[in-house]
Amino acid sequence: MYSTLKSTTLFASAGDDDIAAIAPLASFRDYEEGSLLFCQDHAAETIFILVEGMVKLVSLRPDGSQITLRTVLSKEPFGALGAVRADAHYPATAEAMKRSKVIAIRSDEFRLLLLERPHLAQGLLGVITRYVREMQERFQEMVVAPVPRRIARALVRLAAQCATEAEGQKVVTLPFTRQDLAEIVGTTLYSVSRTIAEWERQGIVSTGRKRITVTNMELIKSLAQERD
């Protein structure tokens, strides 16, 4: 548990004594594919760190459709906003996309530690700040970028996240359905299908059921850029 905690982005700047203080609050949990780790608007009682698997944070809309706010792949924390304020509620629902293993930490006790241990607060600030920057970037994309560019950007971002796990190889396979991607970039599965089919004809990607393999990362990256 010690070394697992130490290797996460949240506790990268923490000292051994900080880790020792956290460890008693933390426990491992496993989730089946499709199960929910927490639900939107429920009290944010625990914060999570993904150890293994894949989790998506989705926002359910009144009309039944859903938007994926974030895809958690590496050893990133999630549901961490609840550690800041005492009466916080989860702003989204967390769903396991595969069998996943997580570390769960009680947020109320963690919050108390934040006041005593500045390095923990530092780590949390770092994690949240990085998230803010990513959100701002995606926000801008949503507003101005056409659908194909949004998809390209999503692929680049997801490939980079996956590559953290499987050290930077040229060809990256992403285990997402067209529907998954549609919820990430805010479009329909039809538009995703048409766009990806076109790219497959051009040899930029190869696809399959629940799978998209980027074979020419450079080209995808250029499609993700502003200019044409």
Add this chain to the structure above:
Amino acid sequence: MYSTLKSTTLFASAGDDDIAAIAPLASFRDYEEGSLLFCQDHAAETIFILVEGMVKLVSLRPDGSQITLRTVLSKEPFGALGAVRADAHYPATAEAMKRSKVIAIRSDEFRLLLLERPHLAQGLLGVITRYVREMQERFQEMVVAPVPRRIARALVRLAAQCATEAEGQKVVTLPFTRQDLAEIVGTTLYSVSRTIAEWERQGIVSTGRKRITVTNMELIKSLAQERD
């Protein structure tokens, strides 16, 4: 200066000793309408707190168009992400929309204080967390909501911010051009003009040059809702 700092959202949870530690790092600055407080991608050397006036945080796009990430009205801090990491750069450009007065704090020295004074870190976490939630909400709007609803939401949000200053009155006047609003909701000034003109015909708002007055806040709020 002491009481001014104490009244801001960033230092609401700070003790008198915290304020005393901050005060030497802080100074007042004034900006003319249209002047830039900081520029995108420059080193984030100082964090700001708006005391008086109005500031917008805009992201400039390669094609020349711009998107307003945030409109700062009340005694909110901005440019505060730079306080977290040493080598941070501003993710956006800050422009004064009116003559404005701000408090400027050197971010490198502030960062050191964060490690010694947990209540300051607490305050910063609170501010950033609130911002994350707002961004997530706007992010979702962008993806799924049609333009008129996005405009309605922007008006509701901006009116609420203004109302913090001029205690909740029924009729709120917002000093924005059609272009300003277009950059906030991510559309064109033409679409804003048409939408607002329609609302004026229905008596929901009254408009003028660089001015939009919400006369029926309830109706605007219902337009901002998901359902029709």
Add this chain to the structure above:
DNA sequence: CGTGCGTTTGAGTGACTTCAAATCGTGTGG
């Protein structure tokens, strides 16, 4: 009384969505 910026309005276009239906691939039960 001009000049310029902010605003209005029209017409045309294009990107994306929506709905419908067919097809493909995979896993499962007989």
Add this chain to the structure above:
DNA sequence: CCACACGATTTGAAGTCACTCAAACGCACG
């Protein structure tokens, strides 16, 4: 081991929302 069933994907056709471009208008300031 094969056939079926369901989920995932493809493709077509129609419709619409909002953008783009162009031009005119009008308020406010010098």
